[in-house]
Every structure is written in C-alpha cells, then in structure tokens.
Amino acid sequence: xxxxxxxxxxxxSPGQTARITCSGDALPRHNAYWYQQKPGQAxxxxxxxxxxxxxxxxxxxxxxxxxxxxxxxxxxxxxxxxADYYCQSSESSGPYEVFGGGTKLTVL
Amino acid sequence: QVQLQExxxxxxxxxxxxxxxxxxxxxxxxxNFWTWIRQPPGKGLEWIGYIYHxxxxxxxxxxxxxVTISIDKSKTQFSLNLSFVTAAxxxxxxxxxxxxxxxxxxxxxxxxxxxxS
Numbered sequence: 001x002x003x004x005x006x007x008x009x010x011x012x013s014p015g016q017t018a019r020i021t022c023s024g025d026a027l028p029r030h031n032a033y034w035y036q037q038k039p040g041q042a043x044x045x046x047x048x049x050x051x052x053x054x055x056x057x058x059x060x061x062x063x064x065x066x067x068x069x070x071x072x073x074x075x076x077x078x079x080x081x082x083a084d085y086y087c088q089s090s091e092s093s094g095p096y097e098v099f100g101g102g103t104k105l106t107v108l
Numbered sequence: 109q110v111q112l113q114e115x116x117x118x119x120x121x122x123x124x125x126x127x128x129x130x131x132x133x134x135x136x137x138x139x140n141f142w143t144w145i146r147q148p149p150g151k152g153l154e155w156i157g158y159i160y161h162x163x164x165x166x167x168x169x170x171x172x173x174x175v176t177i178s179i180d181k182s183k184t185q186f187s188l189n190l191s192f193v194t195a196a197x198x199x200x201x202x203x204x205x206x207x208x209x210x211x212x213x214x215x216x217x218x219x220x221x222x223x224x225s
Binding site for chain 1: 143145152153154155157158166167168169170202209210211212213215216217218
C-alpha cells in the first residue's frame with residue numbers, strides 16, 4: 001500500500017525556522033496538502049496544492065516541493081505553532097487519499 | 109459559514125455496525141466531495157472514503173469490504189456505515205468537505221466511537 005513518510009518529531013526554538021518533510025513516490029504526480037492539529041481539536045488545513053496558503057493562515061507557513069518530497073516550512077516559529085502536522089496526498093491507482101504518519105512539532 | 113457536525117452512537121458492540129451521520133450547514137451538499145477520516149487514540153489520521161453528490165463513492169482499500177458511505181441531499185447529510193467492527197475501529201471520527209482544489213478545508217469537531225461489549 002502507498003505510504004507518505006514524515007519524521008516523527010521536529011524541535012525548534014521560538015523565532016527559528018521549522019521544516020517538516022513528507023516523502024512519497026507519487027508526490028510528483030499528485031498535489032499535497034498539510035494539516036495542523038492541536039490537542040483535542042480537529043485538523044486545520046494550512047497548505048493546499050503543494051504551495052498555496054488558505055486565507056486566514058499566517059504568512060509564516062509555506063509549502064514547497066522537490067521530486068518525491070514536499071516540505072512544510074514555518075518561518076519565525078511561535079509557541080502557538082506547537083502541534084501535530086500531517087501531509088496528505090493521493091495514490092495513483094486510486095482514487096484514494098493517504099495521510100502521512102504525522103510530525104509532532106515542539107517549540108522549545 | 110460552512111459547518112459540519114457528526115452524530116451517532118458513541119458505543120458499538122464488537123461485530124456490530126458503526127453508523128454515523130454528518131450534517132452540513134452553510135453550503136450546498138450538491139457540490140464538492142464529502143469525506144470521512146478517523147483517528148485512533150494517540151495515533152495518526154486515516155482516510156476512510158469520500159462521496160460525490162451524485163452518490164459515487166470511493167473507499168480506502170483496507171476498509172472497502174466493510175464501508176459504505178451514502179448521501180441524502182434532501183437532509184444535507186452524508187453517512188458512514190462500518191460493519192463487523194472490532195476494538196481496532198475505536199477512534200475519533202471526523203467528517204470533512206473536500207473543495208475544488210482537493211483540500212479537506214472544513215472539518216467537523218469529531219465524534220468518539222468506542223467498540224466494546
């Protein structure tokens with residue numbers, strides 16, 4: 001079955017830049033999406049179509065893509081950005097959707 | 109403002125059927141895809157399936173034999189049925205809208221379902 005691979009955890013100090021990667025063979029052919037989930041809350045979309053930011057999401061959130069890897073970058077990390085982050089994309093033989101295993105972002 | 113609200117029993121017996129409904133307000137259910145996602149306690153997100161307003165549905169292959177998603181446009185609701193449940197199906201279940209960019213852009217608050225006798 002198709003998998004999207006994320007690092008389990010990333011730690012940064014406030015004001016630094018956090019980068020969370022997501023790898024998958026089909027990523028060059030399908031859009032990727034990123035969701036932020038804080039404890040006890042539903043996920044929130046923070047990036048769509050690899051690089052687009054929904055209205056209301058701070059500019060410090062950005063997305064990029066290179067080959068089979070997509071990256072969520074949070075510039076000038078703030079304490080409120082501490083959360084779990086999930087990438088999501090499609091599988092070519094689908095249509096069906098897959099989530100990465102999630103990355104816990106810790107703000108030191 | 110688009111809102112989604114999950115509803116259904118919080119406790120289901122093993123080998124029974126889990127049935128949940130998502131009520132949509134603030135948007136026409138006759139557009140977009142509508143999807144179900146679940147999250148076992150302490151674990152990550154798992155896509156269950158989605159349905160288009162035409163009634164065409166697509167499912168996660170790992171659940172396909174047990175899942176049915178349906179839509180009731182008159183009630184602006186879509187529903188999830190998961191049969192032959194086990195403890196492994198215990199999770200928070202979310203419904204969400206999939207917009208024209210393929211993004212799950214609006215989520216319900218989620219509902220907890222426990223499978224136990």
